[in-house]
Amino acid sequence: MICILICWLTKTAFILLVLLWLIVFIFNLTINILAWIGSSFIIITDLTTYLFKTIGIEQPAFGWLAFGLFIGGAIGLIQSFKSIGQYSYLSRVYFIAIFIPFMLFMAGLITANFPDKIEFFPDTVLFDDFKSPSRNWNKDTLLSIKDGGLFHPGTKNNNFKLSIWGNKNQIFKDFDFSADVKKVNGTDDSAFGVIARTSKNNKSTVRQNFYYLLIKGNGEFAMGKLIASNKWEEKVGWQHSTSIKPGNNINRLRVVCNGKKVIGWINGQRVGIFEDDSYTSGKIGVISLRGSDDGAAVYFDNVIFKTKPE
Structure with a gap:
């Protein structure tokens, strides 16, 4: 039974x-x-x-x-x-x-x-929300890490301020780099953003050469490169984009370097792409520039940096 x-x-x-x-x-x-x-x-x-x-x-x-x-x-x-x-x-x-x-x-x-096919970048090298910040941030004077972010005050004596990530042995070729940016005060014509493949040029008065993706509080953006002669060469000229949240809002900027291609996103929307072989490798960083006054104060946060195997 x-x-x-x-x-x-x-x-x-x-x-x-x-x-x-x-x-x-x-x-x-x-x-x-x-x-x-x-x-x-x-x-x-x-x-x-x-x-x-x-x-x-x-x-x-x-x-x-x-x-x-x-x-x-x-x-x-x-x-x-x-x-x-x-x-x-x-x-x-x-x-x-x-x-x-x-x-x-x-x-x-x-x-x-x-969208062009972008190679997958599986290796996360850096995720920094600045609660326990990486020690590899190399900052200009007056820049600081506080209030859970990387803070750039308005630039009074310089055209721009940089924060570069990576030690002297860390050079990267192809990568996917993104960060949150937020202007907290200053005029809307001051530019700020992310830079890629930055490298030091000892023969120039300019400390760094790099590709850039910049935005302004007025809803404009631009992409291009800074070359040794201290010339800003625009590849995607300043233009308005509805993907930008204007004023003192948080915007997510992303730049991908893949071979000769440099591709920019703002808040998940691709806004520009160009090809250039001037800089094949370097570090990553963030930047703030002067506008009509002393420049805007900007916070950078939630940095994500990914690469792919060589």
């Missing part, structure tokens, strides 16, 4: 486990199918609304709104013709309602600025 009971309990448990596995499998399959359908719809709609950028509509939400108004208007027009019995016009409306989105989608597919 006990053996029969044990066998029954074993079979019941096995059946329940199989049923549970089937339920989980079906649930995951359903979620994946819905996710695929939803992501495909979003991608198609984004490509369809991409060309709205040519008339100044930068935000995807506004592009979606304009596209939605077009589709809603077409549906309303179809219903109106049906209600008044003008069926002869329906074929034309159907054609226009299908043809225009299709052409927008094809044009967006051809002209869309897809």
Whole structure:
């Protein structure tokens, strides 16, 4: 009798486990199918609304709104013709309602600025939230680590101030470097940001050569390089970007150096890319510059620096 009971309990448990596995499998399959359908719809709609950028509509939400108004208007027009019995016009409306989105989608597919393939950087060399800061920060005078961040006060006597990370033996070639930046006071025309592949030039009055990604509190950004003659060579000239949170807000800056490519992101959106082979390796750092007055006071925080195996 006990053996029969044990066998029954074993079979019941096995059946329940199989049923549970089937339920989980079906649930995951359903979620994946819905996710695929939803992501495909979003991608198609984004490509369809991409060309709205040519008339100044930068935000995807506004592009979606304009596209939605077009589709809603077409549906309303179809219903109106049906209600008044003008069926002869329906074929034309159907054609226009299908043809225009299709052409927008094809044009967006051809002209869309897809992100270039970026090599994966698996090795995290540095994560610094400045609660227990790295000892390898080499700072200009008056710069300090306080209040959970790397602080750059306004520059009074110099055009710019630098904080460089890494000891003398740490030179990096290809990497992914990002940091939070926050202006706490000063005018909005003072620039600040991140620098990459910085190296010392003893033959110049300029201490460092580097690539840069800079922003201002007024919502502008620029990318380029500083060369030995103390010349700022812009590769992506100063321009407004809706990805920047203006004023004294926190912005996440990211720069990737991969071979000749230097690519910049602001708050997760790629804003610029250029190719240059002047500097093939170096260190990373942050920078603040003077504007029309003594420059802005800036905090840098949550630094992440990743590389890939040589």
